[in-house]
Amino acid sequence: MIEKPDTTNQPDQRTLRTRQGHPISNNQNSRTVGARGPATLENYQLIEKISHFDRERIPERVVHARGTGAHGVFEAYGKVGDEAISQYTRAKLFQEAGKETPVFVRFSTVGHGGHSPETLRDPRGFAVKFYTEDGNWDLVGNNLKVFFIRDAVKFPDFIHSQKPDPVHNRQTGERIFDFISNTPEAMHMVTFLFSPWGIPANYRQMQGSGVNTYKWVNDQGEAVLIKYHWEPLQEIRNLTQPEAEAIQAKNFNHATQDLYEAIERGDFPQWELCVQIMSDGEHPELDFDPLDDTKLWPEDQFPFLKVGKMTLNRNPANYFAEVEQVAFGTGVLVDGLEFSDDKMLQGRTFSYSDTQRYRVGPNYLQLPINAPRMQVFSNQRDGQMTYRVDTAPGQNPHVNYEPSNFDALQEAPRAKPDHMPRVEGHLVRETISRTNDFGQAGERYRTFEDWERDDLINNIVANLSGAQQVIQDKMVDLFFQCDRDYGQRVQDGLAEAKMSMAAQQEEAVQQAQESREAQPY
Template sequence: MEKKLTTAAGIPYAHHEDSQSVGQRGPLLLQDFILHEKLAHFTRERIPERVVHAKGSGAYGSLTITNDISAYTRAKVFNAIGKTTKLFIRFSLVAGEKGSSETERDPRGFAMKFYTEDGNWDLVGNNTPIFFIKDGKKFPDFIHSEKRDPYTNLKSPTMAWDFFSLNPESLHQVMFLMSDRGTPYGYRHMHGFGSHTFSLINAKNERTWVKFHFKTQQGIKNFTDAEAALEKSVDLDFAQRDLLTAIDRGEFPKWDMKIQVMTEAQAETYAFNPFDLTKTWSHKEFPLIDVGVVELNENPKNYHAAVEQSAFAPAHVVDGIGYSPDRVLQARILSYPDAQRYRLGVNYEDIPVNRCPYMVNNYQRDGLMVTGDNGGSEPNYFPNSFDNIQPDPAYTEPALQLNSNVVDTFDRNAPGENDHYTQPGIFFRETLSDELRLSLVANVVKAMKGIEGPKKMEIINRQLCHFFRADIGLGMQVARGLEVDVSLFTQPH
């Protein structure tokens, strides 16, 4: 059946291509509403670009539970083996702009929205289990160093390495970034991590600390630096194309969902701060526990409606899952919903991709992006005498015992918090193969050769000190690659 062309208000019209004018060659008429509607909408087609994670890809899928973890959590998403929950995942580049290449050396975002019957649970992580900073106050500074120089408007290795060298806590993530893991072969061949420490709460109201892991069933596959550069000249949208076409072919990517758990007692006596985002938990001490399988099996019908308008916030946890004292997580609880309200409007959770498919009852009304009935005729205040909406005490979390009642601004590099080198050294010596160690060194040398200006050697030497503290061999190889006199770092002090 043929469809009539209409305005957004549903009004049919005839002239979509030709403007009304005074005569064949005269000026246009102000009354040509279609001309104005088309141009006005066109100039507003772009919503504000995400400050970080601007370029991304996404798909719908499901989480199927394969193992019982009820000893740790009462969350309904996990409450039965075989249970399936719909989800949406958005993959992304962290520092790149919306038009950047998808083979750039950059961490990848791994943001997940689970549509559970207790509300939407957002697990917003990366393809790395750690991050560059461990206090959210530093996040704007870090991102500014990775973006464009305010004078040249160019990406600046000098800015990036200056920040890294002045913040030794970044070293662990820098090692991941400079390895071939920094240039994954699309999104299907990389792991995902919740990265932060979260908490699980069981039916007995007992709390356990947790880290979430998603292991790709497709196998890890990365570009070398040279391969990534070549692909950048061929296809800027490699990862988007790879994910989209794989799902269209019926090759649905899958990840095994696993968790690590740590008791509150173990956390109190652990060797380091278990809420430090720059560190991982030992898999020997806290082995991975199988939970389920994530599968992506449906491409969105419209990229902008779903992928671009998808909005994630670590603040969105559901009953049985909670926060932790992780300082970066605590900052993200505030900043992520705030970013979505700026980018999409205060009612961003009404947009279909973000909307909870189950019951939603609250007293929020009005504002931008009201796409539902705005609460209809129901009261917009609480308490009231007309509806029967009541808080449910069954959803109360157990009290969290704090180890201090002193309010202060604590040094993130204080004694006990300042070992920035042990885990990067282990990563270099034990996690990477000989070939991958050579690749990491070559990538570091290439990146640091871009440092310029009068502070060049100061920045290089400061960063080399970090590499030497992590592993003597690593420091020596990088120094030689940069043609720096290694005797400066081997002489007794």
């Protein structure tokens, strides 16, 4: 149980503060230009919080520690659906039908350690590094298409709730639901996670999603909003909790083994990359904000459009050099691909690369698995583990800056206009106006098949039944707001679990009494 601290005669001891001692009056929202606008670099609370979080574990990844990976190729279709792709993006890798781009993909579990079983209930990471002619593009996502939170300032808190207790070092359902019971926006993801979708059967038979909202930019500098989705050409398979436990009893590396052996025998897994396209704007006709990562864009309004196919055809030669040291970042984009004002995306863009510099080192981009597939010249020098100097042929070795009157590197010509969105508004700490935390969660529950709903309820009850009553009551209320049947079934399940627990305790007391009476004096 989570013990409540004694705050007697200490009225100020529980005030949340920064490490500088500043009281934090709003820990739910990062500072942005308007309620849905971009974050700012002077966002001290956000940057301090995430940069400290990035450094909490060494050298293992803070999240996505357990992973495997493979090499492959992405083949462009040269169009988006039935339309010319050039009207939406000028990114070169998409333009020509049949154009191939090398890729490396890392699959992972999220919350558990590097040697944890791959049968645990957890989102799966789905990160793809494209080695394009314009440099690297990293599409970093998960198997599930939504997330628990919509503002990056909450990410360290969320992950802490999923990690083991800092006192007894055990992960508990109480910690997880304590956070979620106070975070209604998480209900959509919770409904996914505790259903069979929370345990994919393996990496080959799961979907992938960029989760965040991005932008595509065309030759004129015009932009549209984009969601990325990987759809497996193998059938999609998930596991119920009993099925996962049966596998875990015999093999806790089953997904890694499955991917490796499939590629070795020539059964190369494939996914089609699909996008959803939306005009750049607030879209007041929707009952949610399109930049909200806890929401799905309705497929009937924004259909999945195919843009290419990925095939994984080669296993790594060395796990550590390739799978462990590969480093991804949501800020790694090529020309024609852009950020949106998605608050989670902007926070992740700082966090990912900052983590890689700390975990692997400041020169992590010199490692072969991370380096782009062309020679790179820059004015960056030195740092831990430098083994190459980025000096161009003919470059004055004394000049590692720009501009210069001597033989130095020069800026690349800008042939096409930048995308220049207009940003204007007050700097605020506010939640977006259209939260709608329960609508899609309830819809998701109602679209599940009966066996999926049964597994969902059983898993929630099993994890929530050990939590304190105040957490159970708040969670039941949230489930009722999603769907009445959803809430009722969880409520009934918790009541049944309480009666069963009481009966077990009574039986244990009775057995102890009988044992004492049977003892000779």
